[in-house]
Amino acid sequence: MSTSTPLRTALIGVALAATALVPLQGAALAAPSGTNTAATAASSSVSGIADATALALARSLADPAWNREVRRAALAADSVGLAGLTDDATAPAGRKLAAPIASADRGVATAKGLGSGAGSLLRLGLADASMRNRLASGAAPLVAAVPSDDDGRSTFTAYDSRGAAHELSLDSAPGRPVYLVDIDGAKAVAEGLKVIDKTLESKGLGTLAPAATSNLAAASGIDTTRIDSVRIGDVQEPFFKGDAEIFTLVTGFGKDGKPRVDTVEMPYLNKEDTTYYPGQVLVNWSDYKYDMADAVMMEDDGDTNYQALAKAIATVLLTITDQGVYIPLADALLEAIPTSWWTDDPDYVDSWYTLAKSSSGTRNGAAGNGWMSVSPYHVPEL
Template sequence: MSATTPLRTTLIGVVLSATALIPLQSTAFAAQNDTAGTAVTPATSVAGIEDATARSLAGSLADPAWQRQVRAAVLAADSVDLPALTSGSTTSTGKRLASAVAVADRGVAAAKGLGGDIGSLLRLGLADPSMEARLAGGAAPWVAAAPSDDASTFTAYDSRGTAHELPVAVVPDRPVYLVDVDGAKAVTEGLKVVNEALEAKGLDVPVPAAELNSAAYGAVAPAAATGIDTTLINSVRISDVKEPGIKGDAEIFTLVTGFGQDGKPRVDTVEMPYLNKAATTYYPNQVLVNWSNYKYNMADAVMMEDDGDTNYQALAKSIVTILLTITDQGVYIPLADALLDAIPTSWWTDDPDYVDSWYTLAKTTKGTRNGAAANGWMNVSPYYVSAL
């Protein structure tokens, strides 16, 4: 994710893919060491891959021609596609770096539980827009991996390979490039992985069109009724988006849970790409709940934020595993807590952060509802979507 722009299937397969990348990363980064003069330790976590890439890129900037090309690209856009920048370089240093960056990019996709056909994920941009003037003026940049949410400091590297520890809360007095992941693409592709896993277990099966009216209106639907009842988000505000300012915009998504028409627990994923700043009110007019998918007139919503090391295949597996143990007892049972309990404790550090949750939303719910964690509120209203 950029500092200025909203960015940001099986578990065995992920582990095998990540393991297979270790020798490739070692070879690619070792080749780059000849240019950068820097020892880079290969890693298979997103944070580790970003750090290794940042260190290697910093060393490569000792080449003045390549440094100028990177500077021009960063000044021309809020966020730069790093694999495209290196593969399209006109300098020998940039071209040599391209193979290592390509391997790192594939490693990020594997570590996040995403397919290898989603395109590039690694991005490069300034840690803060205020650095543009100094960068344009010729100040030598440092390079760092985007810091984790719970970090108070982060490490930036200069072209000699020297590491500098910097505070997260203070904008550095020199230009710093951040190596980060395209969070917006990661969330979109990651939720596809979650949806596929849910669908495979029958946990997000949509109601057939022929049954929409009876689902929305009861056993006997009005003859002229064709459409669905939904709950609309009129406005929403979050106090803390669980993202340090220097890391840039947050990538928020919501998991809506309840019992489907077939009596099985279900989860519907809702992307919220607009909701990227804390203490800002947004007016999305976005559908949160499609009531035709639910058996009971109640649903819960769990809002989360994607951080760098989120593995969507593992997230999907955890959610599916816990939901398959819950049965319909003939009454509504809140599923939000079960969903949160499904997420391993270790994930709460720079992984899908819990933002807030809303319990017992109904078709008739309207007005402002505060989140259970007191970290945000949503103003919602019933909205009937008629058929064309």
């Protein structure tokens, strides 16, 4: 979910399913000592960190001055970075929360396999625009992490300023505002694809073309395949989350005869059943041995660990050798992804086999979930 875009589509129809309050004890942003292995693992996952952050933030709202600061920020923008919000806080509770939020941001970056340059990733926004009037009128908000869609549950947990848990339903509108703690998906994808690029290059699966070829390309320009338009039927994003974060992995054989993978960020492709006209380069043919490549489109949907994803892809592709003819690699790439990841992690959207250098016109995805209109595009030298 992109927190750089409005959260108005998030959690449409959330309701209080129970009025009973469940007291919660212990620290909010760290697993208490003596917890079992499963609990510790959950606390170090993206969803676990987001939930603990939601609880800590909810408790901090018992400070009236800080409550007002958060309310003003939530009403002024669709979403706001939690690190910036706490760093700029004037109320004691907000200042006290700054260090735990910074620690939680680092935990999220680690859980997603991102580098230290990822910066702040946790964000806060209202679950739905319809809650603005009630929040502005002074209604006491609840705080929740954006729910995972991988467990089939019909409810999730939100917290009040006493640290008490409320079970919320996904089926109907609530009677009070709900703040959602979420991850900046756009930033996570951008940083994650850098991690994939760096990791695969270190394995020889994303190296640059040889110098002589590069010099020739520079002298005459570059032949590419461009996406003129694209449409996806289902972006694999549950209704209570906002915009999808789509990326594509292009794979084929490099000039050195080894499989290679190139990442393509697609931040515009975030709504289903919507046609986009990006004019985006999908394949740079100067990096490929054969005039064919495959494309696998995926979505970052939560606990994606990009370092682990890159290593899994490398492990499989390094077993494939060039047979002197083009071999589709899309299936090998998909098989590299562990079964457990096909939940609230990088969801498969669609794939395109044997895109040729000469391909032109509309190409339907193999899964029937989308199409792309492509054309050859020559990028002239400067």
